[in-house]
Amino acid sequence: MNSEKKLLTSLITPSLTFSNRVVMAPMSRRRSSNGVPGATAHIYYGQRAGAGLIIAENSAVAANGIGYLDAPGIYNEEQKAAWKKVVEEVHAANGKIFIQLVHTGRIGHPLNHENSAQLVAPSVVRAAGEMRVPGDLHLSIPAPLELSTAETQETVQAFVKAALNAIEVGFDGVEVHGAHGFLIEQFLHPHTNQRTDQYGGSIANRARFLLEVTQGIADAIGKERTGIRLSPFAVLNDLPAYTEELATHQHITAALEEMGILYIHLSSQPLNGQPSITADYIRDLRSHFSKLLIVAGTQTEASAEALLQAGLVDLVAFGRPFIANPDLVERFRQNQPLSPGDVDTFYQGGDKGYVDYPVWCEKADPCKV
Template sequence: MNLLFSEYTLGKNKLKNRTVMAPMTRSRAIGNIPNDLMAEYYSQRAGAGLLITEGVSPSPNGLGYARIPGVFSEAQIQGWKKVTDAVHAKNGKIFVQLMHSGRVGNSLNLPEGASLAGPSAIGLKGTVWTDQEGNQPYSTPREMTQADIQKAIQEYVHASKSAIQAGFDGVELHGANGYLIEQFLHPSANHRNDEYGGDWKKRNRFALEVVKAVVDAIGADKVGIRLSPYGVFNDLEIHDEIEEQYEDLASAFGKLGIVYIHIVDHSSMGAPKPKDSTVAVIRESYKSANPSGTYILSGGYDVERANSDLKHKNADLIAFGRSFISNPDLVEKLEKGIPLVEADQSTFYTPGEKGYTDYPVAALQV
C-alpha cells in the first residue's frame, strides 16, 4: 500500500493524504497583510493533506524580514480569511506557522513603534534584505526584559486566537531555524542568567511557557510545534546535551497533549543532519506521553523514502518544501510519477506573481 497517499486523522482533522506542505517564507505580504495573491497560492496547493503557512509573526516586533505577514491585527485576520476560505473550498486543511523572528532582521523592516529583541543582545553576522535600502547588516537586538517575555507569550496567545478567528485549523509554533523560541533554547543566542537562561532546563522554559499558554487558549488539538535539533541556521551553534534537552522538551510537549511535533532536516541543502538517535528519542518521548500524537518529518524526501519512514512508523506525516513551490499539483505528480518542475530560486522572496502563482499544472492522465 502507498501510505503517503492514504487518509490520516490529525487531531480532529481528516486529511486526504499524508503529505504536508512545509512552511516556506515567500515575502508576498505587502504591508504585512495577507492578500488575494496569497489566497491563490495556497489554494493552488490544497492537494496536500495539510498546508502549513509561511512564518507569520505574532507581533510587530517579530516582522524582521521584508513583506512577511502577521496575524495580530484585524486587517491581517481578514486577509487570512481569504486564504483559509480558498483552501477549505478545496477540502484542504491549513495550519498557520507562528514565527517571531526575534533577533533576526533589520529595524527598517519593522513597523513604527516596534523593535528587534531577543533573549540576549547578540546580533547576527551578515546582511538581510530591506526594501528601503537593499541588503543591510542585521540590527543588534535589545535583550528582552522579564516584562518583554511575558508580553511575547501573550502575543503568541493573541495571534493563536486570531488565527482560529481567521479560519485556520490550527497553529504551528516555530521553534526551529533560529527564530525567537529556538533563540531561547540555544546557549549561543541565550546568555541570560535568570530563570530563562543558563542550563538547558532553564533555556527550555520560554518554549514550554509559550506552548502551554497557546494550548490553554485554543486547545491542544490545534497546536503543533516545529523543531530543528542540531540546526545552525541564523548563527546558532551545535552545543552539548542537545539530545537530553530535546528529550525533555518532547516529553513535556507530549504531556501538554499537542497534536504534533514537526522535525526539520535541512541536510539536503547543506545543513548538519539531525542525529538519527535524537530524532528517535524525540519521537519516543513525545509518543510515550501522547500516544495519539502525530510526528512529522521533513527534508529531501521522495516517495520511496517517505513510504519507508511511514511503514516503519518513523513518522506519521511527511512534509515537502521547495518542490511545492514549483509544483502546485505536487501530490498528483508524486502519485502518478510525473516529472517535477524545478523552482526558480531568484523569485523565492520577490514580490508579485512571478515564481509564485504562475507555475503550470501538469495535464494529468485520468
C-alpha cells in the same frame, strides 16, 4: 492509481482528518507588503489544497517580530482579513490549513518593522549577516535589545493572541515556530541566552519560554490544534552547536509529551553532506512522543514513503517541490515527474513564480491551473 502508497493514505485523528500524509511545509514567500498577505495569496494556497495539510508560512505575532522584508503577520485586523480569504479558499477545496507563528527575535532589521521597531532577543548578542530592507538594500543586522522578564511574558501572550486570531479567521490549527534560530530557539540556546532570570541558565529555564508559549496556545485553542516545529542540530541563523543540545531537546520532548499537543514537526537541514537530524534521533524521539511526528528536509517521494513504511513518522513535509508543483500530491499519485522552480522568485516578486506554475495533465504541454 497507487493506492498502496502510504504517503497517499488518509490519517484520522480525534479532531482532524487529513486526506493524505503529504504536508506542505511552511515557506516564506515574502509577498506580504506591510505584513499583509498579498492579493493572490489565496490563489497560491488554494492551488496547493491537495496536500493533506498546508502549514502556511511563518507569520509574525508582533510588529517587532517580522524580521524579513515583506513577510506576513497575524497581529492586526488587516492581516486577519487577508488570512481569512486564504483559509476560505483552502477549505473550499476541501483542504486543511494551519499557520506557523513566529517571532524572529534578533534576526531582522528595524527597517522591515512597523515604526522601525527595534530587534529584541533574550540577550544582547548580535547575529552575523545582512538583511534585505526596502530599496533592495542589504544592511548588517543590528544588535538587539534585551527583553525584560515582563516583556518576555508579554511576548508569550502575543503568541497566544496570534493563535486566537488564527482560529478566529478559520485556521484548523497553529504551529509554533521553535526552529531555525528565531526567538524561541534563541531562548533555548546558551549562545544567545545569557540571562540570569527564570528564562536563563539551566536547560529547564532556557526551555521555559518555548513551553510557556506552547502551553499557553494549547490552553487557548486546544492541544489537538497545536503543533510545534523544531530544528535540533541545524546551526541556522548564527547559532553554533552546543554540548547540551541533545539533552535540551530530550527535555522539550518529555514536556511536549506531557502537554499532549497534536504534533512535533522536525526540520532537518543539510550539514556536512548529511541530514542534521538522523534516523536514530527520530527513532528515539518516536519512542518518547506518542502523538504525530512530521519530518521535513529535502524529502523525495521515495524517502517519504520509506519513513512512513518504517513507522518512523506519520506525515512528511515538502517545501520547494510544492512551489513549482501545486498539484504535488496528484503527481505522486500518477507517478509524474516534478517541475523545477524559479529560484529567483522564491523569496520576492509578484505573481510570476508564485501562482503561475502549471499542473500536470495528459497532454503534450502541462495544463494551466
